[in-house]
Amino acid sequence: MPMLELQGLTRRFGAVTAVDAVTLSVPAGQMVGVIGRSGAGKSTMLRMINRLTDPSAGRILFHGRDVGALQGAALRRWRTDCAMIFQQFNLVPRLDVLTNVLVGRLNHVAPWRSLAGLWPEADRAIALSALEQFDIGRLAAQRADSLSGGQQQRVAIARALVQEPSIILADEPVASLDPRNARLVMDALADINRRYGITILVNIHSLDLARAYCERLVGLAQGRLVFDGPPEALTDEAARQLYGLEAAEAVGRDAPRVPVHA
Template identity: 55%
Template sequence: MIQFNKVKKVYPNGTVGLDNINLTIHPGEFVIIVGLSGAGKSTLLRAMNRLHEISEGEILIDGKSITKAKGADLRRIRRDIGMIFQNFNLVKRVTVLRNVLSGRVGYHGTMRTLLGLWPKRDIELAHDALRRVNIPDKAYVRADQLSGGQQQRVSIARALAQEAKIILADEPVASLDPLTTVQVMDDLKRINQELGITTIVNLHFLDLARKYGTRIIGLRAGKVVFDGPVEDATDDVFAEIYGRKIQKDELLGTVEA
């Protein structure tokens, strides 16, 4: 469970990124966060694993305060949180397998990971993760030899090898073509359903939000202006979140209901 209690984020220039956020995200949910650029989507997501520090309030992960955690306690909490980025965040010059194994770093000492001395179980976890995202044959290929969609699947596999209980995905399909976008979202949804991993995704395309989410959170100027089941996210609701009508570039356009 993830709990936001009166969370506020103010940037040094005075910009309010998050404004009194109170949310509870339950285990196994597939949550989509929507809103205009600058609404606070990335700030909200990155606050959950403290890539962004908040200014006020508290965030609890399974009852433990990640806001107050330090040292080993913070590392243990973060170990349960996998992060997927728009630009994949892979080490391009090494193999896919080594990239996936980097998800195991939090479980071992620095020297072992630097030397690549991975236990057999870790290697098995990595191969299993690649099978789950349908690229087991790419294990020994350099990451920079893959397509964008395949690279994003490697980043998903890395989170699976990490044995994350929560996956945070920050615009994971923004740089992908429509067909690959659907394939990556299908992977995330299937993993959520099969493994029960809580999944929270920032998305630009509203038809994707409707297709894949079980719950939609709408942000506007750092405030939660909508929080409800996907069935309640009508065009009028999206217009309220965005402060205007939905535009064509906010729909992927190839997504079946």
């Protein structure tokens, strides 16, 4: 049984169909790049999987369980198991880095402890270890808003990791970063995937980065699934058809090619 299944997943906003009957199966441990031009439905699809947006039609199954039927505490547990990373980091600017990462432990500790700031030492150690894994442990005491964009995104990834998720959804995590920081963030996601076997779906506009880091590419155009295969199966011509007028921006040769199964 696939870990994650989308069955005819659809989302309409009025007369506009943002995601159009997408059917997709993702096995455990895969790193999948979701590609396509702006407005293709990539973000809406990930938000539906996390249940930040409800589907208009279709089903989302996780190990056979209907995610669309979850409510209350069960939905909160799902969002812990299915961590989300956003383009704009979604950190609390005035809090220090360590506390921002500890937010990922909220469903693992008693509410009174987090409200009082009395995090168990074990959880603090988990959070610090996650920061050190991404070479930012030295920033633990700094305010989040004092960090660069690339550092903030690695903090967000550390926060997702300490949730102990089965799957991570990364929605355009490098869109606002320069090439060097984009590679550092993709390195961090690839490391999580290899080291812990966590399934990752990453929306990414840069086809170079998608080809370099992801073992499988899923292409959306006007909300429909139009490509599903390994990076080498996506020719430049097919990529240009997928990206349309944005092809020159998305298709290049600047990203380093890294081993996805290292």
